[in-house]
Amino acid sequence: MEQHTARTGTEPAPSGEAAAGVYHPPPRTGRPIPAVLRRLRAVQRPRPRLTGLGTGLLTTVVTVLGGAVDSFLFDGPGVLFGLVFVAASVIGALYVRPYDLVAAPVAAPIAFAVAITLTGDSGGGGMVGHLIGVFTGLATLTGWLYAGTVLAALIAGVRALRQPSRRRRSPRSSAAQRGRSRR
Numbered sequence: 001m002e003q004h005t006a007r008t009g010t011e012p013a014p015s016g017e018a019a020a021g022v023y024h025p026p027p028r029t030g031r032p033i034p035a036v037l038r039r040l041r042a043v044q045r046p047r048p049r050l051t052g053l054g055t056g057l058l059t060t061v062v063t064v065l066g067g068a069v070d071s072f073l074f075d076g077p078g079v080l081f082g083l084v085f086v087a088a089s090v091i092g093a094l095y096v097r098p099y100d101l102v103a104a105p106v107a108a109p110i111a112f113a114v115a116i117t118l119t120g121d122s123g124g125g126g127m128v129g130h131l132i133g134v135f136t137g138l139a140t141l142t143g144w145l146y147a148g149t150v151l152a153a154l155i156a157g158v159r160a161l162r163q164p165s166r167r168r169r170s171p172r173s174s175a176a177q178r179g180r181s182r183r
Contacts, residue, residue, distance in 0.1 A: 048095045052103030055092040059104075060111040062088035067119030076121035077137055082144030085112055089148035093155035101160050105153035112145050113138070 050058060066084025067077045074080065088111065093104035121133040138145075 052100035055096040056107035059088045059092040063111045063115040067115040071119045086148040089152040093152040101156040108149045
């Protein structure tokens with residue numbers, strides 16, 4: 001009951017700034033993450049301009065170049081190839097046009113397979129050795145394939161959800177009056 005009673009004149013009034021109604025928020029303890037996120041949101045990003053074909057070509061060319069550099073330096077595709085593939089998949093998903101969003105997760109595994117086929121280890125065994133190298137590369141680098149494809153799909157999915165709905169209204173539900181057709 002005491003909590004609900006009004007103040008009477010007998011209680012001591014709060015002194016200082018609290019009596020004047022001035023509110024001071026508690027001091028902030030260092031939280032750098034929200035500040036970083038605010039800065040990232042404020043950065044002007046270029047508009048996505050790649051078509052579906054452009055996204056596929058970008059992902060494939062960059063992945064093949066990364067695989068060629070990795071094969072030249074380390075005798076076969078490996079970690080550098082995987083990192084380049086994931087980066088190319090993410091960039092392709094970020095810069096594809098909104099109309100072609102589905103192309104990003106589709107282009108990623110195609111680019112991966114083409115790059116493994118072109119830069120895979122042949123082992124000096126001719127065509128059979130090259131096929132074995134391609135299948136071995138596909139088997140051992142599957143984690144990179146999944147990572148790049150899933151990231152591209154997630155980015156494309158988030159971008160698709162952030163787009164406004166573009167449904168067309170049917171003529172029956174439009175506000176315009178329709179005239180009768182002549183017979």
